[in-house]
Amino acid sequence: MWHYAQDGQRKGPVSDDDLRRLAAEGSLKPSDLVWREGMTDWLPASEATGFQFGASSAAPAAPSAPPAYAQQPPSYAQQSSPYTPPSAPLDMGAPIPDYLPWSIAATLLCCLPAGIAAIVFSVQANSAKNAGNFDEARRKAGQAKTWLYVSVGVGLVVMLLYFGLIMVGGLAGEL
């Protein structure tokens, strides 16, 4: 799923095919910034995709002045670290962690019912992220993390106590 930026607005998500079509019909200019998960930063569509770009109805896609891009002070070329979050107005912030694998593993390997809550929140976080709703995704991911830690923490304590009891019981039985 791609997100793209035009006139200072974030748009999308759109599928690979949709973005290709937008490019072909000229709605997406080679200079428009695009991003999808896995990319560390927004890039001009021409660099990120390799799609065929059709002539825009408004203006030919000349490399004169990519407006939305040039107006934003910190262009991606000036960023020092490759992990700098994408810059305004495309405020993605830091990458949103995905706790789903850990939540599933925690639930299957020990820790009900907090593990289920962690699964629910991580699934919601991934859905929100896919819809481009990053604030919501960040909040849900935070809740998933909390529940994951609670489930693993409580699970460990319960396991230790429980195995301790069984061992003590076993020893007592042998005496």
Place this chain on the structure above:
Amino acid sequence: MESRLVPAAERRLSILAVAGGVVAVVLLAVAPPAAYPIPDCPFHAVTGAYCPGCGTLRASHSLLGGHFLHAVGYNALFMLLLPLLAWWGLGWTRAAFFGRNWKSVVTPRFGWVLLAAVVGWWLVRNLPWAPFAALRPVAGNPLLG
């Protein structure tokens, strides 16, 4: 990056995870269950109901002993998801060791499917009627016969 450890710590964690995995596999594969009886799941001990994870330890033990059907009998969902869990574990471990980013590559829709599968599995294996006995990790399950 939020919630991302520094690479050195992640690498240590990945080494620890591999070591822990090897120890667990050796213990489960070598230790005869008679010598180390696998204790009842705490959730089952307290509630009398089976949780989605009940039987995973016995399933792992059976699988390592080459008894695939027994493993399925102890926890079918765990066996179904084992390739995915292994794929996740290997992917994360490799990425953590080499300091790369790792993505679980699960679409949101598939995430919902997984959630439904876990909750559904929890419900279904506790239904008291005959056909569902095959989903419980106890005697009476034909797979464990």
